[in-house]
Amino acid sequence: MTRKALVTGGAGFVGSHLVDLLVDRNWEVLVVDDLSSGKLDNLAAARRRGKVSVHVTGIGAPELAEVAGKYGPEVVFHLAAQVKVPVSVADPLRDAETNVLGTLNVLESARRSGARKIVFASSGGAVYGPRTRLPATERAGRTPPTPYGISKKIVEDYFRWYAENHSLDYVLLAPSNIYGPRQDAGAEGGVVAIFIEQMLADARPTVYGDGNQTRDFVYVADVVDAFARAADAGSGVFLNVASGVETSVVELYDLVARLVGYPVRPDFTAPRAGDVPRSVLDPSRAKAVLGWEPWTPLDEGLEATVAWFRRPA
Ligand code: UDP
Numbered sequence: 001m002t003r004k005a006l007v008t009g010g011a012g013f014v015g016s017h018l019v020d021l022l023v024d025r026n027w028e029v030l031v032v033d034d035l036s037s038g039k040l041d042n043l044a045a046a047r048r049r050g051k052v053s054v055h056v057t058g059i060g061a062p063e064l065a066e067v068a069g070k071y072g073p074e075v076v077f078h079l080a081a082q083v084k085v086p087v088s089v090a091d092p093l094r095d096a097e098t099n100v101l102g103t104l105n106v107l108e109s110a111r112r113s114g115a116r117k118i119v120f121a122s123s124g125g126a127v128y129g130p131r132t133r134l135p136a137t138e139r140a141g142r143t144p145p146t147p148y149g150i151s152k153k154i155v156e157d158y159f160r161w162y163a164e165n166h167s168l169d170y171v172l173l174a175p176s177n178i179y180g181p182r183q184d185a186g187a188e189g190g191v192v193a194i195f196i197e198q199m200l201a202d203a204r205p206t207v208y209g210d211g212n213q214t215r216d217f218v219y220v221a222d223v224v225d226a227f228a229r230a231a232d233a234g235s236g237v238f239l240n241v242a243s244g245v246e247t248s249v250v251e252l253y254d255l256v257a258r259l260v261g262y263p264v265r266p267d268f269t270a271p272r273a274g275d276v277p278r279s280v281l282d283p284s285r286a287k288a289v290l291g292w293e294p295w296t297p298l299d300e301g302l303e304a305t306v307a308w309f310r311r312p313a
Pocket of ligand 1: 194
């Protein structure tokens with residue numbers, strides 16, 4: 001039987017991979033995306049292969065409840081967001097408009113549409129406090145150091161409220177640093193996309209600080225697999241979605257440089273304001289709850305990502 005999903009942010013980097021996977025698994029999909037950073041191009045393959053429709057609007061739009069109501073999704077995947085931490089610091093109100101009020105509008109629309117469950121993209125990198133013991137487990141206190149992290153955290157209470165009062169079940173997924181094909185160095189600013197794009201263009205990449213800062217890089221196909229699994233497993237839980245492996249920025253640089261065949265050393269400059277020195281999450285709860293694991297090793301994921309960036313125009 002065909003199942004119906006509504007995916008907010010479905011034309012974006014992560015959202016479009018989720019749409020691909022849902023189509024593979026025979027779901028019908030309605031994408032809601034304002035195309036501010038998402039692209040219809042990202043959905044071209046999914047639209048050829050499956051039943052995918054697109055409604056172009058922001059998640060704060062009053063019409064969302066009606067759109068969702070007409071479609072009648074079984075599950076809502078909520079990935080649309082204001083994703084830039086510096087924007088949230090410069091303009092917390094704008095961040096909250098999308099990430100708090102927009103999320104509330106999605107929750108209300110999901111409830112009114114009769115959806116059974118909502119799966120939400122939180123942030124593993126932004127919700128834990130700077131003094132969290134690493135690797136961070138879900139038991140650690142969530143004291144986000146930025147307005148972006150705060151907006152991702154404070155909406156958790158709304159998910160709980162909708163579950164308790166409107167039987168809308170939920171899973172909150174907190175990915176670490178996601179990378180992979182379709183990541184946009186400009187729109188999302190991930191270091192993997194930036195390094196690959198610059199090395200391929202023969203523009204010397206910059207490393208902020210000494211490059212010994214670490215991140216937990218998780219491959220996009222693995223991440224969306226966790227989202228798809230959450231449609232049928234987990235209830236009222238918050239789960240890290242991460243590799244559990246710490247990789248330094250210089251290690252990453254070397255891996256990408258080898259794959260691209262780029263011989264030049266990075267340009268080391270001053271540390272970036274607000275950068276945390278280390279970030280790594282423990283993914284074992286997602287394994288226990290969803291049967292999920294980070295299957296793709298970094299070198300393999302990077303190889304596929306470099307191949308995508310090399311695609312003919
Ligand atoms: N980074 C870098 N050069 C760049 C972009 C990023 O050295 O051109 C570093 C950045 O300082 C950080 C890491 O790469 O330590 C990851 O940055 P990103 O913005 O991808 O993720 P976040 O800092 O949000 O975890």
